[in-house]
Structure formats: structure tokens, C-alpha cells
Amino acid sequence: MSVFGFLRERVDLAELAGRYTDLRPSGRTLVGRCPHPDHADRSPSFHAYADCRFHCYGCGWRGDATDLWAAVNGIEPGIEAALELAREFGVELPDADPAARREAEERRQRETELLGEAEGTHAALAEDPDVAEWWERRGFDESLRRRFLLVAHGGAATIPFWNRGRVEGLVTRRLRGEPKYELQKTEEFVRGYKPLFVPGPVRAGAFLVEGYVDALALAALGYPAVAVGGTHMSGRQLDELRLVPGPIYVLPDNDDSGDKAARRWVEELYPNAMLCQPNYEKEDDDRD
Amino acid sequence: MIKDAADLFAAKGEEARGTVENLKIDARDALDLALSEAPSSRRERYRYATERIFPLLLRLEDEGERGAALDDVAGRLGLRKTDLRKALAEAVEAARQNQEERGRDEEAAEEDLGPEPGTERHDRATGLLR
Numbered sequence: 001m002s003v004f005g006f007l008r009e010r011v012d013l014a015e016l017a018g019r020y021t022d023l024r025p026s027g028r029t030l031v032g033r034c035p036h037p038d039h040a041d042r043s044p045s046f047h048a049y050a051d052c053r054f055h056c057y058g059c060g061w062r063g064d065a066t067d068l069w070a071a072v073n074g075i076e077p078g079i080e081a082a083l084e085l086a087r088e089f090g091v092e093l094p095d096a097d098p099a100a101r102r103e104a105e106e107r108r109q110r111e112t113e114l115l116g117e118a119e120g121t122h123a124a125l126a127e128d129p130d131v132a133e134w135w136e137r138r139g140f141d142e143s144l145r146r147r148f149l150l151v152a153h154g155g156a157a158t159i160p161f162w163n164r165g166r167v168e169g170l171v172t173r174r175l176r177g178e179p180k181y182e183l184q185k186t187e188e189f190v191r192g193y194k195p196l197f198v199p200g201p202v203r204a205g206a207f208l209v210e211g212y213v214d215a216l217a218l219a220a221l222g223y224p225a226v227a228v229g230g231t232h233m234s235g236r237q238l239d240e241l242r243l244v245p246g247p248i249y250v251l252p253d254n255d256d257s258g259d260k261a262a263r264r265w266v267e268e269l270y271p272n273a274m275l276c277q278p279n280y281e282k283e284d285d286d287r288d
Numbered sequence: 289m290i291k292d293a294a295d296l297f298a299a300k301g302e303e304a305r306g307t308v309e310n311l312k313i314d315a316r317d318a319l320d321l322a323l324s325e326a327p328s329s330r331r332e333r334y335r336y337a338t339e340r341i342f343p344l345l346l347r348l349e350d351e352g353e354r355g356a357a358l359d360d361v362a363g364r365l366g367l368r369k370t371d372l373r374k375a376l377a378e379a380v381e382a383a384r385q386n387q388e389e390r391g392r393d394e395e396a397a398e399e400d401l402g403p404e405p406g407t408e409r410h411d412r413a414t415g416l417l418r
Contacts, residue, residue, distance in 0.1 A: 207308075211294060221304060251293055254289070254290070266321070277314055277315075280290035
């Protein structure tokens with residue numbers, strides 16, 4: 001895990017932001033006036049999310065604890081800001097040689113570029129009513145589309161490849177035709193490989209699903225969720241999953257290939273995983 | 289037909305939480321699933337236990353937990369605990385030996401990377417360095 005990821009998990013973003021602005025609960029986020037020194041926020045536009053990231057809908061400022069610390073202290077949002085933040089909160093960072101820290105900084109820059117790309121194409125969503133309507137039909141209203149930065153590009157839906165509050169790639173979802181999903185090349189992902197898709201915070205009781213929109217749907221409902229992006233889980237994805245605290249609820253697609261994949265995953269992750277039966281249409285009052 | 293979590297959310301929105309909670313309640317782990325699919329004859333069950341159940345039990349790192357799980361398995365499959373304990377102990381030992389052998393093979397592979405002094409390969413390599 002990079003220095004930045006380490007800090008995201010150990011520095012309470014709400015506590016940090018709370019030093020500079022009053023935050024109040026609003027649904028599943030905390031909201032307050034933007035603490036960026038260059039933004040004279042007249043109404044509360046700053047949202048702090050449970051997956052350790054923030055977004056100001058007034059000035060467009062986004063990021064994590066390191067970005068917040070850097071901005072309020074007038075320093076560059078990189079390794080030096082991370083080290084200073086760690087000192088401030090008494091967080092002992094894992095030993096990392098200069099090469100590893102440089103690599104973490106480069107990854108972070110790439111994540112920031114991808115986030116910028118996603119933000120840019122999010123604006124295009126307003127100009128593509130077909131894609132916007134497609135998301136609405138899937139249950140993703142404007143606030144959810146804004147929260148997950150669901151965007152339109154070339155007539156297709158584009159999903160930022162979220163991983164614990166950072167964007168590590170982009171996924172295109174065709175509204176018609178096959179293949180339904182198109183990913184960038186593996187080497188273009190920030191890590192050089194396709195990680196798990198994690199659209200929100202991860203904690204015990206997370207759901208493991210096949211599809212990106214499955215994970216987004218569960219995250220929209222307030223559940224921690226992780227998607228593999230198909231029925232094949234790579235070794236690296238499995239390693240990442242072993243770090244997720246159990247129990248993990250495997251929620252398969254209701255078809256043969258989904259069932260086979262889910263059973264494999266439950267065995268690989270035993271004893272930390274449980275297989276849910278995909279009785280999606282069973283009504284609550286059908287239970288004994 | 290609602291095929292997955294995305295369809296469920298599209299169909300029910302926030303009301304989908306009730307369904308999701310129910311799906312969690314009925315969830316089962318791999319051991320439970322394997323035991324529910326055991327064959328009917330005792331002889332087949334014993335083989336099933338060694339081939340299908342033991343690989344799962346070997347993932348339990350705590351010996352006490354493994355022993356307790358084995359007792360559950362014996363009870364559910366109607367097999368003798370002593371027979372299963374003996375077979376599992378052999379499986380644990382075999383797994384330990386496999387791991388040691390893999391470790392030795394990996395060490396040997398790393399040592400093979402450098403050429404031995406006095407060999408032609410070593411002379412060619414040192415020649416390139418000059």
C-alpha cells in the first residue's frame with residue numbers, strides 16, 4: 001500500500017476537515033463550507049465521504065486527507081505533504097525506500113489525471129440525455145451520478161475505476177451491442193494491472209460481486225462492495241481481497257457462470273467468505 | 289428477471305435493502321456448502337471428506353478450530369472421528385512437506401542464477417565486465 005493509501009486509512013478525514021470547517025451530517029456524507037483558502041464558500045458545498053475522500057461542488061476541489069492538508073497549509077500535494085500529515089497525526093508510516101516513494105508519487109499523479117479526465121467527461125453527461133436516462137433507469141439519480149462521477153463519452157457510459165477513494169482507470173459501458181464493457185489496456189491502469197473495483201469504503205461485511213454496476217448499486221445502498229469485473233479473479237485481485245476483513249458476502253449473478261465463479265471464490269476465501277443464494281426476486285414476506 | 293445486484297437496485301431502489309439483508313442471513317460458507325453436497329454412501333463420504341473437505345480444513349490455521357471443524361464434519365457425514373483425525377493429520381504432514389520442498393526448490397532456483405567461478409560461463413561474464 002502506498003504512503004497515501006496508508007494515510008487515507010489512518011487519518012480521519014472528518015476530524016482533519018473539522019479543524020477548518022463545521023461539518024454536519026447530510027444523508028451519508030458530512031457537509032460544510034469549503035475549507036480551501038481560495039474558495040469563499042457562501043453555502044455548504046464541501047462533502048466528506050466515508051471512503052476518505054472529499055469533493056467541493058462549489059469550486060470542484062477533490063481529494064483525500066493529503067490533498068486537504070496540502071491546500072490548507074499552502075504546500076504541494078505530494079510526498080512532502082504526506083510526510084507532514086503523518087507527523088501531525090502521529091502516524092508511523094511503513095518504511096519505504098526513495099524509489100518506492102517516487103513510484104507512489106507517480107501513481108498519485110496518474111490517479112489525479114484520471115480523476116480530472118472523469119470530471120471533464122462528467123460535465124458531458126448533461127449533454128448526453130440517452131446516457132443520463134440510462135443511468136436514471138438503473139436507479140442512479142443526479143446525486144448518485146455526481147457522487148460516483150458517472151459520465152458520458154461518445155454515447156457510452158463511462159465509470160471511473162474507483163479503488164478506495166482514488167480513480168485508477170476508466171471503464172466504458174456500451175448501452176447497446178457487445179462487448180458491454182470495455183476497459184483500457186492492463187498496463188494503463190495506475191498499478192500496471194487491473195485491481196479490484198472498490199467504489200466506497202471497505203470494512204467487514206463487504207459484498208463481493210462480478211460487475212461494476214453491481215458494486216455501484218450496493219455502494220449506493222450504503223453497503224461496502226467490491227467487484228472483480230467478470231467471473232475470472234486474478235491472483236493480484238485475490239491477494240487484495242485477502243486483506244479485506246471478513247466476513248465477505250459473495251453475491252453471484254443468477255446464472256451458471258456466476259454460480260461457478262462464486263463457489264470458486266468462496267472456497268478460495270474460506271473461512272472468511274459466505275455464499276449468498278441469488279434469490280433476488282424473493283419477497284421479504286416469503287421468509288419462514 | 290432480476291439477475292444481479294444492479295438489476296435489484298434498478299427494480300427496487302432503496303427498498304432493495306430488505307432483499308439484500310435477507311440474502312446475507314441465508315449465506316453459507318464453503319464448508320457448509322460442501323457438507324450439504326456430500327454423497328449418500330459412507331465409503332463415498334469418506335473419500336469425499338479427504339478430497340473435498342480436507343483442502344478447506346487445511347486453510348484453518350488454528351489447530352483448535354480445525355479440530356472442532358473436523359468433529360462437525362464427522363458428525364454431519366456420519367463418519368468416525370478417529371478415522372478422520374488420523375487422515376487429516378496425514379494430510380497436514382503431507383502439506384507441510386510439500387511446502388518445505390517448494391521452499392527448497394525456490395532457494396535452489398535463486399542460487400542457479402549466478403555462474404560458478406572457474407566455469408566458461410563465469411569467464412564469459414567476467415570478460416564482459418572488463
